[in-house]
Amino acid sequence: MSRVTSADVARESGVSRTTVSYVLNARADVVLTEATRQRVLETAARLGYTPSAPARALRSGRSDLVLCVLPDWTIGPAIDTLLDHLTTALAEHGLSVLVHIRRGARPLSDLWRAVTPCAVLGLLPFGEQDARAMRQAGIPVVGAALDEDPQPDVFAVPQASIGGLQADHLVSRGRRVLAYAAPHDDRVAAFADRRLAGVRAACERHGLPEPLVTAVDLDVASAADAVRGWHAGGVTGVAAYNDEVALAVLAGVRAAGLDVPGDVAVIGVDDIPAARVAAPALTTVWQAIDAQAAYLATALLAALGLADAPPERPDDVFHVVPRAST
Amino acid sequence: MSRVTSADVARESGVSRTTVSYVLNARADVVLTEATRQRVLETAARLGYTPSAPARALRSGRSDLVLCVLPDWTIGPAIDTLLDHLTTALAEHGLSVLVHIRRGARPLSDLWRAVTPCAVLGLLPFGEQDARAMRQAGIPVVGAALDEDPQPDVFAVPQASIGGLQADHLVSRGRRVLAYAAPHDDRVAAFADRRLAGVRAACERHGLPEPLVTAVDLDVASAADAVRGWHAGGVTGVAAYNDEVALAVLAGVRAAGLDVPGDVAVIGVDDIPAARVAAPALTTVWQAIDAQAAYLATALLAALGLADAPPERPDDVFHVVPRAST
DNA sequence: CTGAAAGCGCTTACAG
DNA sequence: CTGAAAGCGCTTACAG
Numbered sequence: 001m002s003r004v005t006s007a008d009v010a011r012e013s014g015v016s017r018t019t020v021s022y023v024l025n026a027r028a029d030v031v032l033t034e035a036t037r038q039r040v041l042e043t044a045a046r047l048g049y050t051p052s053a054p055a056r057a058l059r060s061g062r063s064d065l066v067l068c069v070l071p072d073w074t075i076g077p078a079i080d081t082l083l084d085h086l087t088t089a090l091a092e093h094g095l096s097v098l099v100h101i102r103r104g105a106r107p108l109s110d111l112w113r114a115v116t117p118c119a120v121l122g123l124l125p126f127g128e129q130d131a132r133a134m135r136q137a138g139i140p141v142v143g144a145a146l147d148e149d150p151q152p153d154v155f156a157v158p159q160a161s162i163g164g165l166q167a168d169h170l171v172s173r174g175r176r177v178l179a180y181a182a183p184h185d186d187r188v189a190a191f192a193d194r195r196l197a198g199v200r201a202a203c204e205r206h207g208l209p210e211p212l213v214t215a216v217d218l219d220v221a222s223a224a225d226a227v228r229g230w231h232a233g234g235v236t237g238v239a240a241y242n243d244e245v246a247l248a249v250l251a252g253v254r255a256a257g258l259d260v261p262g263d264v265a266v267i268g269v270d271d272i273p274a275a276r277v278a279a280p281a282l283t284t285v286w287q288a289i290d291a292q293a294a295y296l297a298t299a300l301l302a303a304l305g306l307a308d309a310p311p312e313r314p315d316d317v318f319h320v321v322p323r324a325s326t
Numbered sequence: 327m328s329r330v331t332s333a334d335v336a337r338e339s340g341v342s343r344t345t346v347s348y349v350l351n352a353r354a355d356v357v358l359t360e361a362t363r364q365r366v367l368e369t370a371a372r373l374g375y376t377p378s379a380p381a382r383a384l385r386s387g388r389s390d391l392v393l394c395v396l397p398d399w400t401i402g403p404a405i406d407t408l409l410d411h412l413t414t415a416l417a418e419h420g421l422s423v424l425v426h427i428r429r430g431a432r433p434l435s436d437l438w439r440a441v442t443p444c445a446v447l448g449l450l451p452f453g454e455q456d457a458r459a460m461r462q463a464g465i466p467v468v469g470a471a472l473d474e475d476p477q478p479d480v481f482a483v484p485q486a487s488i489g490g491l492q493a494d495h496l497v498s499r500g501r502r503v504l505a506y507a508a509p510h511d512d513r514v515a516a517f518a519d520r521r522l523a524g525v526r527a528a529c530e531r532h533g534l535p536e537p538l539v540t541a542v543d544l545d546v547a548s549a550a551d552a553v554r555g556w557h558a559g560g561v562t563g564v565a566a567y568n569d570e571v572a573l574a575v576l577a578g579v580r581a582a583g584l585d586v587p588g589d590v591a592v593i594g595v596d597d598i599p600a601a602r603v604a605a606p607a608l609t610t611v612w613q614a615i616d617a618q619a620a621y622l623a624t625a626l627l628a629a630l631g632l633a634d635a636p637p638e639r640p641d642d643v644f645h646v647v648p649r650a651s652t
Numbered sequence: 653c654t655g656a657a658a659g660c661g662c663t664t665a666c667a668g
Numbered sequence: 669c670t671g672a673a674a675g676c677g678c679t680t681a682c683a684g
Contacts, residue, residue, distance in 0.1 A: 333661080384676050
């Protein structure tokens with residue numbers, strides 16, 4: 001049982017491969033008799049014909065694969081949701097998602113040259129050199145990035161604003177001395193630093209002292225140490241890098257014999273399922289992953305000339321979900 | 327700046343494309359002068375030559391893409407880790423991972439026929455028809471599946487054993503009336519049912535009554551309702567589908583004014599970061615995702631004749647991590 | 653309105 | 669030891 005080709009469909013339909021190609025690609029500029037069209041379509045379906053992706057790619061110099069480059073750290077549930085949405089949205093246009101997890105400093109160029117994707121979606125900042133080379137080769141590059149990326153076609157979630165939102169919320173709860181619970185994982189440092197910058201800026205804006213910054217491991221002992229340090233420094237509000245760190249801080253506060261939010265208020269980022277059922281329920285920053293995914297998908301389709309409409313930047317990208325911990 | 331082809335390398339090196347192909351594919355059965363070999367290698371590097379994946383795929387009828395089929399629900403952090411490991415392990419052999427998230431009942435056949443992957447990795451059970459068609463087309467199919475899959479080349483995490491482990495642990499803590507906290511999400515029903523079956527079997531083995539089964543939403547109210555029901559039924563130990571459900575149960579116990587583990591012991595599955603810092607710290611079943619990923623990668627490479635050694639089934643696939651909640 | 657022919661970039665029998 | 673030629677499956681000018 002070898003592969004069914006367009007030649008098979010042509011022979012069975014009594015037409016040439018050219019005609020088969022015209023029919024199957026629904027070329028509007030070519031006029032065909034309806035009878036021929038129907039016959040070819042019917043034969044293709046009956047034979048279970050699927051065009052060979054490699055052959056099309058070789059012919060056109062462009063595959064129908066979208067190369068999706070991920071950072072080598074896990075963003076958590078967000079990345080799952082994002083990929084899920086992207087895969088679905090792109091599949092509707094016949095595009096498949098090829099996931100590449102970026103490891104070490106191995107150059108991206110080998111991969112994209114080999115795969116000849118029709119577009120590249122970066123969920124992390126590329127090296128400038130890689131991006132330029134891809135654009136030169138005519139491959140649209142769309143990406144999510146950190147806030148100060150200068151590319152106009154890059155959708156950046158303003159990480160600093162997330163920190164600002166956290167700080168503003170703590171201030172609205174009457175907290176005047178803040179701390180930042182940083183992650184210990186260096187791989188997320190780029191994100192953590194920008195969120196911290198947002199907290200810093202907000203403190204300055206509100207005329208508060210600089211926030212105390214402490215790295216917190218995801219265990220009770222580490223968090224309790226941090227909490228004791230902050231308490232000694234008069235801290236009454238803690239902005240955590242994400243919900244996992246925030247949950248560790250909650251545990252640290254308990255271990256230190258203090259009360260949330262009485263002694264110290266805590267706010268995270270992500271709204272993971274565990275946040276809602278924490279003790280006390282964790283206030284957090286919710287991110288509209290769906291909207292971000294939809295934006296990226298549309299931006300990508302637009303870059304390929306496949307979108308119905310240009311992408312609309314989502315406006316409510318994130319907001320505070322107030323709960324008992326603040 | 328158009329693509330660098332093997333013809334370019336041939337011309338620059340003063341040899342034929344045949345020779346270039348022989349050198350670059352390091353064919354052991356062909357003897358070439360070392361000088362020629364070096365010259366070709368050097369030219370290829372200087373020109374930045376990358377063989378066209380589509381062209382190779384068209385020629386050989388097989389791409390270097392591994393199609394990885396995921397279920398349409400998110401398994402959580404486990405899937406991230408798994409993909410991460412797989413991508414890395416396969417990249418060492420020049421293989422790329424193409425992720426496909428299964429949606430609805432759309433047939434898999436279109437995708438694999440179009441992509442012509444060199445292998446398919448299923449992280450969910452396939453339809454028997456799809457699997458047979460792929461095997462007939464000569465595409466190795468490797469997969470993780472639920473426990474009672476009959477295929478010998480399928481690596482199945484025995485889901486029922488996870489439930490059994492949970493129940494055994496609760497019994498070892500002196501609990502004689504158990505409940506099962508099931509997820510509300512139908513998409514994970516296949517997993518949940520098998521884990522529950524394991525709990526049931528363990529209860530029978532220990533001469534305990536049938537476990538009470540209640541679906542628990544990931545919020546306090548739903549969990550509190552469930553807890554009150556169980557308490558009225560004399561339940562003293564709860565096995566939860568996963569850690570997220572278990573954390574909800576902890577919150578429900580608190581809301582119901584009861585004590586963990588005094589009144590009721592709780593055990594989850596996954597060991598997510600939040601489990602360790604929960605109040606009280608959550609006992610859970612740890613799964614060796616790394617080992618599973620390594621096994622799958624090796625099994626896949628073996629099926630392709632690329633592995634150094636046949637895969638060794640990991641033995642410690644999971645074990646209980648005892649903490650304060652039991 | 654439809655077909656014969658070329659060519660995308662690669663590898664591999666087959667000759668020299 | 670190396671080269672000329674064919675062919676993987678597709679699409680698209682170019683002729684009829």
